Amino acid sequence: MDTIRLTQLSHGGGCGCKIAPAVLADMLKSMPQMQCFPNLLVGTETADDAAVYRLNDEQALVATTDFFMPIVDDPFDFGCIAATNAISDIYAMGGKPILALAIVGMPVNTLPMEAIQKILAGGASVCASAGIPLAGGHSIDAPEPIYGLVALGLVHPDRVKRNSSARAGDVLILGKPLGIGVLGTAMKKGVLDADGYRQLIDTTTQLNTIGAELAAMDDVHALTDVTGFGLLGHLLELCRGADLGALVEANKLPLLAAAIGFAQQGIGPGAIARNLDSFGADVAFADDVPDWQRRLMADAQTSGGLLAAVAPEKADEVLALFHAQGFASAAVIGRMQPGEPVISVAQ
Structure with a gap:
């Protein structure tokens, strides 16, 4: 197993496998509305993080699925990252997870059984950390390794946190760097050292449990998690859903060192x-924002942080809650503003 690198068995990795936003929008434009x-x-x-279905006056079911190909070579770490990423969509709606099912596609004639078992064990360990059962799933023989969860x-129902309910003047808080x-690409190229790998794993396996607490705060107006479309892509979804613009201050962004x-x-x-x-034209960069910062704002995040739109008078309280819950890099990165649903990026 030591000679097999998971990332060499797949053409993409993590949320970088996602179909590009513009292509996905074209694919879905003929989908009927569920009115x-x-x-x-x-x-x-509004391309939100999960579906939500009202069960009764006190409960709504949050349902999502997420899976991808390996972003790292270690099988256990891959399973942990994929499971953390999938469960994050529940937290991004303000929900508390109750159950998971595994989605498994493995090249069974190529990948040793021990590696497959470790991938499954990694996913199960994250479900245990989230306090939920991994109660079943479905598996296929696939040409590339795929793992994730339903x-x-x-x-x-009154505490659902949508990505479409931001208000003008809201402060934007990003929970993870x-x-x-x-870093995943650097690892695949063989140039990532042990410290960089630890930063990658620590970030991608941190559950966004704070989302369930944010659900109880009326002044948290909108919530989403930042994944494959990058910070700018998911912020654009907030802008379009609320019909507002946004300003991002590049020098305030938390970044993995x-x-x-x-x-660069x-x-x-x-x-x-x-x-x-x-x-396209929906993001306007100031001239003094260098290319490397632009790229990081468009970088496909796997199991990234929550992005919250918060009433300005409560921003300090919400930021303090992020820090108290272990999101040490959480920071105010900008604000929502009146105007067309476009993003302005200043230095």
């Missing part, structure tokens, strides 16, 4: 270019 289901509180309309959770895709040098060298996943192409 005939009044209990469907959140569907596909995750289910519960939230009060950027640079995950850059090990990713900065690699980003141009190292990163192909998803960066695909994301930047998809943004």
Whole structure:
């Protein structure tokens, strides 16, 4: 097993495997709207993180699925990252996870059984940390390794945190540092040292449990998690859902220290270019924002941080809660503002 690198068995890795935003939008444009289901509180309309279905006056079911190919070579770490990433969508809606099912596609004639077992064990360990059972799933023989979860959770119908309900003047808080895709690419190239790898694992395996606490705060107006479309892609979804603009201050962004040098060298996943192409005229960079910062803002994050739009008078309280819950890098990165649904990036 020591001679097999998981990342060499797949053409992409982590949330960098996601279809580019513009291509996905074109694929989905003919999808029918679910207006005939009044209990469907959140569907596909605003590209939110999970579906939400009202069960009764006190409970709504949050349902999501997420899976991808390896972003790291260690099988156990891959399983942990994939499971953490999938469960994050429940927290991003303000929910608490209750159950998970595994999605497994493995090249069974190529990958040793021990490696497959470790991937499954990694996923199971994260479910245990989240306090939920991994209660089953489905598996296929696939040409590339694929792992992820179906995750289910519960939230009060009045506490659902959508990505479309930000308000003008809201402060934007990002819970985790950027640079995950850059570090994953550096690892695949064999240039990531042990400290950089530890930064990658520590970030991608940190559960966004704070989302369930943010659900109880009325002044947290909108919430999403930052994954394959990068910070700018997911912030654009907030802007379009609320019909507002946003300002991002590049010098305030939390960044993984090990990713900065690699980003300055141009190292990163192909998803960066695909994301930047998809943004088009909807993102305007100031002239003094260098290319490497632009790339980090478009970097495909795997199991990235929550992005919250918060009433300005409560921003300090929410930021303190992030820090108290172990999100030491959480920072205010900008604000929502009136105008067209575009993002302005200043230094």
